[in-house]
Amino acid sequence: MRILVLSSETWNDKINGNNVTSNWFEGMDAEFANIYCSPGEPDNQCCKKYFQITDSMMAKSIFVGKKAGRVLASPYEDKLSDGKAEEEPKRLYHFLKSISGDFLRLVRELIWLFGKYDLKKLQEFIDEFHPDIVFSERMASAKMLRLEKIVSKMTEAQLIAFTGDDEYSLRQISFSPFFWINRFLVRKMLRKMVGKYHIYYTLSKEQKKDYEKRFGCKMKILQKCGSFDRDFEARTVHQPVRLIYAGKFYMERWKVLGEIADILKEINKDSIKAVLEIYTADKPSSKQKKLLNDGVHSTIKGRVSQEELKIIYNNADIALHVESRNPIYALKTRLSFSTKIIDCIFSGCAVLAYCRQDQSGWLHLKRENAAVCVSNHSELKDALMRLCSDPDLIQRYAKNAYLCGIKSHDKKYIQKMLKEDFQRVIDKKEVLD
CATH class of the missing domain: 3.40.50.2000 (Glycogen Phosphorylase B;)
Structure with missing residues (x-):
């Protein structure tokens, strides 16, 4: 089984030790490729093939005309690529990451919405990997929803999405018009994309119930997991x-x-x-x-x-x-x-x-x-x-x-569920609850 993972952040377990992507997929009998939208080198035990897009690449595609996207060199393979991962200038990246104003956040989203991908390189990357499943791990944003739309047109592989946050409801408090412009933009894009998701995973029962009512889509719970290979052993309580x-x-x-x-x-x-x-x-x-x-x-x-x-x-x-x-x-x-x-x-x-x-x-x-x-x-x-x-x-x-x-939250059960779900999607069978 070949799984193409779309992610906003770098799949790097040393930087992000709490990475749920590795938590779900490490040890799974599958091959992985990753398209990600941030600077930095990936570092994990699951994936060897990467395609990178960054904020600065997207900005350059608008203002300089250089299309965004590059295949990364892999330490595991001798294949030709565009070189190492792009490390954006630290000041620029930390500024973009620290953006807290709703206006600037909206500007960043618009850069990703109107920036120009290197579609030829992206298509070649996808064709070479030839995925069976596209798994998009993200909170819905203009950046990620546009990427999902582009990738879904480039492959016959079925699209599965995951979210862990409130990305749609209007139960928010903000007095900024730019917050609401961005909110309604994402809501519109998500409504168009949700029909393409063969499964939409979420972390909580509350969001599952809400989305099933709103969209009528197939929702399932997917939470972080762990290994429980021993019985519980009570520990002596410290003083203090x-x-x-x-x-x-x-x-x-x-x-x-x-x-x-x-x-x-x-x-x-x-x-x-x-x-x-x-x-x-x-x-x-x-x-x-x-x-x-x-x-x-x-x-x-x-x-x-x-x-x-x-x-x-x-x-x-x-x-x-x-x-x-x-x-x-x-x-x-x-x-x-x-x-x-x-x-x-x-x-x-x-x-x-x-x-x-x-x-x-x-x-x-x-x-x-x-x-x-x-x-x-x-x-x-x-x-x-x-x-x-x-x-x-x-x-x-x-x-x-x-x-x-x-x-x-047992890892054996979670991975078994994921593999069965993915296989049923590939086989065009109904996914079980």
Whole structure:
């Protein structure tokens, strides 16, 4: 089976240790090629063939006339190519990645919408690989939807898509006209493309239900997976109890962590009963350091690799999943199902989830009784006080999380489902629920 993966980011497991693409496909009996839309070298154990397009290539295609796209040299093959992956000037790339204004985001999308692909090279790349399946892993955007449309016209292979975010609904808060122009542009493009998806995978039951109602398309759940090759083993709870957060500060998550840090100060009033360790690649501001890095109740540890994080979790007691309750950010993440949730389930720790009750990850953990789920400050305080004074409760929820992983996130089951789904699509048979 030959699978052509379309992705917005570089398939690089060293840079992105949380990469769900490798998580799903590593070890699968299949051959992979990848068309991706960012600078940088790919690095993974699954794929050997790559076609790269970047922001600067697209901009040059408009202003200079040089068409965008290049076949990458592979260390595994002697075939001729256009050379190594393009490393865009770091200042330019970091600027484009850091764009936060809705106007500039819209400009970037329009560059991808009107830029000129090197269609001849792209067609040759696709014809040489001759895919059986095209798998598009993305949040819908003008950039990725246009790429899907172009690629689907170049091959008879069936198109399958995956999303993990709210890319369509109007349940958003923004006072920027440019946000809404982009939103309606993507909605229009997605409506035209969705009929071409033989399967549309999503992370959450809530988005599956919503899209089936909106589009009448074949939706299935596809979440991050892991290997569960041993029975659950209860760990001795540390004194003080160790709480771990691993992730970014954006969308006001740092403020939520600040609530937890403040509660721990109350719990630790007489003696240190619990500590919070924060592992993030983000550079904290002075305000964030003051709130989260007192070195006693909470400490910012910085960035660690995925392998290092596994060791850290193995020596911890409670893994945290948090999202902001601010309506602006809460609506953005409502249908998101962070892969960090699955990392928490895999961790062997008890899981504490703190966010609004309509957040898909929170609902999943609540349904499966896989975490202590709270949605307001008083519930959070009560839960932390109970957990920090009851080691048996921590061990019980750690086991619940692990059992949820076995039930819903076992890699053997996920890969078996993917291969069966893909084969049924190739054979033009109905995909089973």
